[in-house]
Amino acid sequence: MTNKKKTIKDIAKLAGVSKGTVDRVLHKRGKVSKIAQEKVEKILKEIEYHPNPIARSLKENKAYRISILIPDSEIDIYWQPAHEGVKVAEKEFGPFGIEVKIFIYNPSKKEDFYQKSIEAINVSPDLLLMTPLFEKESFQISQACKENDIRVGLFNNHLSTNKTQIFIGQDLVQSGKIAADLIDKTVAPQSDIGIIHIDKEPHLLLKEQGFKNYFDNKKSSHRILEAKNFNSDNQSKFEQDIEQYFRDNPNIKALFITNSKAYKVAEIVSKLMKPCSLVGYDLVPKNISYLKQGKIDFLIHQRPKEQAYLSISHFAEFFLFGKKVPLQNLLPIDIVTSENVDYYIN
Incomplete structure (x- = not known):
């Protein structure tokens, strides 16, 4: 027996009570005798009645x-x-x-x-x-x-x-591990690999953690450099800092950029004509452009x-x-x- 076509009037008739009594039982308001309540509840159980919350909220103007x-x-x-x-x-x-x-x-x-x-x-x-x-x-x-x-x-x-x-x-630690796996499959053994935060936020550390865990667990031959944060508020200084980073680490072969600003690094790497694999995040227009040009190798989409x-x-x-x-x-x-x-x- 279903309740698809059962109205309050139908339920009242089956239970032998008034429509008002059924309404009070359904909405748990007002006084109802124990006998009447038991009759209504018995019918509701038999017809497998389920209330329609949307209809109720519209009727009651509930927001x-x-x-x-x-x-x-x-x-x-x-x-x-x-x-x-x-x-x-x-x-x-x-x-x-x-x-x-x-x-x-x-x-x-x-x-x-x-x-x-x-x-x-x-x-x-x-x-x-x-x-x-x-x-x-x-x-x-x-x-x-x-x-x-x-x-x-x-x-x-x-x-x-x-x-x-x-x-x-997303599982941010796991996404860091995936980034590490992508780089591990891209670069030659015993490569220097960097982790770059741009305008660092606390949750980016979880990605860094996953990235490092991957290589620690694998006992990799790669050398994972200490993560470094760069502020991008001043574009000129940002470029100088990234260029200095490459001078300080001339053997770097890959970079993991932990947020959607990988394009900022790709722009500089392209100018330096430095062979370096880049893995970053997110489908912002500039990232997509550099991805299609082959200047970013992989993007992790965070949806x-x-x-x-x-x-x-x-x-x-x-x-x-x-x-x-x-x-x-x-x-x-x-x-x-x-x-x-x-x-x-x-």
Whole structure:
């Protein structure tokens, strides 16, 4: 017996009670006699009744508010697909009462991140989604949300200080191991290999950790140089620092760049006409251009659009359907080359 065509009127007739009684039992409001409640519950069980949360939320005009804290894509183009993912999710779930409010912050200024975080909390959302680029401030915001009974979800990178966080993104340690494997297969034995952070953020250290672990476990003959961070705010100084890095390490044969700014190194390596394999991250336009020219060997695609979309959709389905939100949703780690890149961007 199914409930597909059963209305409240049908249930009332089968149970021998009024429609008002059925409504009170279904919505757990008002007084109902024990006998009437048992009759209704017996029929609901027989017809395998399941409530329609969407219909209920529309009827009750129930809205769920999501604040999303995300970096400015005009400052760092990596985040552009993530903004697109937010828009797709907003369009899909908006008609069912999911309200998404976006708070954009400067990814290089922790003060701006913190200020926008406070603004995101002050609208009293049911959920705060954020990309926690600043560890200390992100932890403080998470604690403030806990005190105000606001759920928190993280995407792109997580907090090392919180082991029970809900996280949508990639296994960053594993992605570092994959980068190491790619370089290991590319360069000759006993090569010098460098690790470069550009405008370092805490989560990049997890990629570095995975990279080093790969070679440690393999007992490789390669010499892995100490990781070095370069700031790119001043382009002229950045170029000078990279050029000096190559002078200091004349035998370097490969570089692992831990974020989406591999193109900045590729530009300089190209000018120096230095044979050096490069592995970086993300399908930003300049990275794609250098990949197609053969000046970047591999890119690891982090799927920022999918990360942002899933972050909203998981919670939307929780609010609307009561569907459990996974503690972690680790996305596949895609290896992109000049031969398959068009499949990802078309």
